[in-house]
Structures are given as C-alpha cells and as structure tokens.
Amino acid sequence: MILRFKKCHTILALVVMCCVYSAKAQLTDLARLEYSFIPKGDSEDQYTRLRALFNYPIETSKDCYLVLGAEYNRVILNLEDNYPFDKSLLETINIIDLSIGYTFKSSTKWRLGLKFNPRIASTLTEKLTSDDFFLNGGIFAINDRTKDETAKRPYRLVLGLTYNSTTGLPIPLPFISYYRRVNENWSFNAGVPKSNIKYFFNEKNMLQTFVTLDGYFAHIQRPQQINGKQVDNISLSLAVGGLGYEYCFTKHLVAYMYTGYTFRLNNALRNEDRDEVFKLNDVNTFYLRTGLKFKI
Numbered sequence: 001m002i003l004r005f006k007k008c009h010t011i012l013a014l015v016v017m018c019c020v021y022s023a024k025a026q027l028t029d030l031a032r033l034e035y036s037f038i039p040k041g042d043s044e045d046q047y048t049r050l051r052a053l054f055n056y057p058i059e060t061s062k063d064c065y066l067v068l069g070a071e072y073n074r075v076i077l078n079l080e081d082n083y084p085f086d087k088s089l090l091e092t093i094n095i096i097d098l099s100i101g102y103t104f105k106s107s108t109k110w111r112l113g114l115k116f117n118p119r120i121a122s123t124l125t126e127k128l129t130s131d132d133f134f135l136n137g138g139i140f141a142i143n144d145r146t147k148d149e150t151a152k153r154p155y156r157l158v159l160g161l162t163y164n165s166t167t168g169l170p171i172p173l174p175f176i177s178y179y180r181r182v183n184e185n186w187s188f189n190a191g192v193p194k195s196n197i198k199y200f201f202n203e204k205n206m207l208q209t210f211v212t213l214d215g216y217f218a219h220i221q222r223p224q225q226i227n228g229k230q231v232d233n234i235s236l237s238l239a240v241g242g243l244g245y246e247y248c249f250t251k252h253l254v255a256y257m258y259t260g261y262t263f264r265l266n267n268a269l270r271n272e273d274r275d276e277v278f279k280l281n282d283v284n285t286f287y288l289r290t291g292l293k294f295k296i
Helices: 002-028
Strands: 029-039 046-061 064-078 092-105 110-122 133-144 155-164 173-181 186-191 194-200 205-226 229-248 253-270 276-281 286-295
Touching: 064 205, 092 205, 205 253, 229 276, 229 286
Parallel strands: 110 205
Antiparallel strands: 029 046, 029 286, 046 064, 064 092, 092 110, 110 133, 133 155, 155 173, 173 186, 186 194, 194 205, 205 229, 229 253, 253 276, 253 286
16 A cells, blocks of 8 residues: 555656646747756666747737647657666657647736647657557646736746646646746745746846756557566656756847756656556766747
8 A cells, every 4th residue: 555655646746747847838938949968877877858849829819819839858768777678669758749728818917728738658669559648738827927017026826727647547636836026136936846046147147046846757669578567658757956047148038057966766667557667767866957948
C-alpha cells in the first residue's frame, strides 16, 4: 500500500507540473524556442530537450480570442552506460501538442480561458496506437492588473482546473499562480510549477532566484523485458532551484537562461500500470535551460 501511494504521488506530481507548465505557457507565450540540458552525475549519460511552441490568437469579437497552438518537444537521451535493454529504442522521445483555446472578458477585472489539448507522447518507432495519445485540458480565470496604471502594486492571479489523462484520475486538478510587482526593483511569483523572486536592474535586465518543476511522461512503442517485467512507459520528474537571467530586447521579445541544481530527480522506465520497473537516474545534478520567447 505504501509503495502504491508513493507511485501514485510521483505520477500525480509529474502530471500536475506538466499540465500547469503547458497551461501557463499557452496563456502568455505566442512563440518560444528552448534548449534544456541535464547531465547524469558520475556518468557520461545526458538528457537534452529541444522545444518549440507557437500560438496564434484570432479575435472573434471585442476582447474575445480563439487561440490555436502547437508545441513540439524532442527529448534526446544519450545513454552511454551499460543497461540491460536495447538503448537504441529510447534514443529520442517526441511530445507533440495541439491546442485549441478560447478566452474572453467575463467582467472588468476577470478574464476566463478554456483549453483543449490533445497530445502525442511517444518514441515513435512504430505506427501510432491509442497508447501514444493523451488528452489534456483546462479552464482558467485570470485577474491581470500588471498593466493597470491605477494599481499601486500590480499583480496577476490565475486560478484554474486542469485535466490530464495520464494521471489515471478522472477528476480535474486545481492550480493557482500569483504574481506581484512589489516596487520598481522587486517582484515575486508564487505557484506551481515555478516560484521566483525577481530583481530588476532596469526594465531590460532581470535576475531571479527560482524553484521549478520539470519533466515528461511518454509511451514506449516497442516494449522491452527487464528482469522479467515489461516496460511500456518512460517518465522524468525533477525539482530544481537556482538562478535565472532575462534580457528584454523589446517589451515582448525576451531571452532567458536558468541554471541550477536539482534537489529531486527521478528518471524511470514503467510498466503499463505506471509502476516503476527500472530506474535510469536518481542522482541530483546540474540543470540548464535557455531560450528565446515572444510573449503577450
């Protein structure tokens, strides 16, 4: 029972962070190009992720928008150590998201948003099957006063319910994110998957301390046997803290780099019930994520 609880808790935490991270990006980012790198401690193994995201808003009426989007993540696993399975079947993992969103003003202070997000998360070594498809979605309420000149301390509050089919739980999952600009030099964001305290040298240069979650969950199209148990899925979940830097070329175009050290990491192969079969990595290590984004 304890092992089952731990397994469910790990999967739930992973899916919540992925769903919220995706939701937050799709609410604020129109385009993003990103590179992530995590080496395995005391090993030649490496984890690399390339990410591209694009959202296109279509104004249907005043303050109402239909948002069509797509996101592609290519995870590259450079497994150099000796493993009791065929490493070539896990060289790349592909996560493809399509999204349809709609947002509108519900009052002078609140905006509502809805999102439907079908996903393919798979090694893509064979033809697609139903096991490669996942469904995500959510509904969000946003109170954004960051551009309100009458607000003494501008803030943004996002409340939502999200659903992700990989949880195995047929219920929506809540999340909250709260951002406040304290003064000209300081701001903070409290929530999941990222919390930070940011210092503004000026409106173009910002330094921050952060704690964030990251990871993925995907289907392995060619199941393998490891120690007499079949492996059907792969997952990575991590928590990391560190420093980040952002440079604003314009009000909307931003370059960023986050570097830090993980304080929780679990990369594992799992069976069809998502029980852990083989641990690829659980050694805390260096973390790097950098990219360029065009935001609202």
